[in-house]
Amino acid sequence: MGLRVRYFGQLQEITGKKEESLTGVFGTIGNLRAHLIRCYPGLEKIHFKIAQDNTIDIDSSEVNGTLIDLLPPFSGG
Amino acid sequence: MGLRVRYFGQLQEITGKKEESLTGVFGTIGNLRAHLIRCYPGLEKIHFKIAQDNTIDIDSSEVNGTLIDLLPPFSGG
Amino acid sequence: MKENIKNIFVEGAISPTKIATSIAHHQSKTNIGAHAIFLGQVRADQIEGKTVHAIDYSAQTEIANQVCHEIREAAFSKFDLSCMHIYHSLGTVKSGEVCFFVFVSSAHRKPVFESLTAIVNEIKAKVPVFGKEIFEDQSHQWKVNQ
């Protein structure tokens, strides 16, 4: 089953993408994070949170959703 | 020389007046306060500040202005 | 002595339109990043079975404006503010209407939060304004601030 991965804010510039589909087994959110940093080394410079299925999740959680969002530092208000 | 004495808020109801002229030598603000309470016994129930010449003053000050204002508790806002 | 003492008083209620106009006037001040506004609204309090219909405000306006001037100067010294505006109603303000409007602006949010609370509390405590609560049957009582 595929993962839909979306990039927000400046992460769209770093990856050159708004979103993409990923296949593969990543195990945890932390592993997925490491995989994405390998694909897009520029991500290493930015602290980003990862949400799955519209909830921000921690790196030790299992990847079990279908929608993954990469969120750079928040700057609303 | 006379004093112009003005009553504000509920003090107008207690004294039945908006203002009046007083003649006499009162010495201190505290003495003037005592005099006014003798004239209008209802004033004893209300905590009021006294201003002279548009500045709130303390009872130990000398009466040396021409405008005296009696100010009941503030309730703005 | 009377350097730039502003008159805080307006006749009757403060309309939402006046508040909007005041906000709009700040759009040319592009060093501002944060505004905080306090509005006092007349409550239809129930007191011994009677409902407050309006408050009739009076004031010793010379002292009130002087004390607000001092509160303003102290706030500008203490907090990093760009702007500050204070308005209070005189005369009749019906329940549901706004009688008190304090508006502070700064580059950042911390000074506006801190100064707004301080300014409102000081005005309530130190400014000689008197509210007469008018009930629907035209009887009244004198408002007491908590």
Place this chain on the structure above:
Amino acid sequence: MKENIKNIFVEGAISPTKIATSIAHHQSKTNIGAHAIFLGQVRADQIEGKTVHAIDYSAQTEIANQVCHEIREAAFSKFDLSCMHIYHSLGTVKSGEVCFFVFVSSAHRKPVFESLTAIVNEIKAKVPVFGKEIFEDQSHQWKVNQ
């Protein structure tokens, strides 16, 4: 799960007229005695000789609305509030325009001061909104909250 989750987002700047309309809507709520409002306004910051002309806001709106819902519920539990409204811009907001509007109301002033500061700070920290500062020459940098 999605009980009454409000959409905080509006397209473009928040106008003074919208703020006035929101205030006017509360005049029928005569148990309210105090309102506090926070407005975030886009600053024309100077950065290395260039001036911020606008901020282009984007967001993960589903998470943003869910987190605002949780902030709202927590504030209603903690503070004695009658009303709370939160709005944030998406898209382009020019310098001097308002991008963020938080409005709290209560019978008395203490809960509005305390809750306003808490809610604004929480939204700034926890809500996934992203500001892209656009300079006059159309170059940009990503906003960082202090």
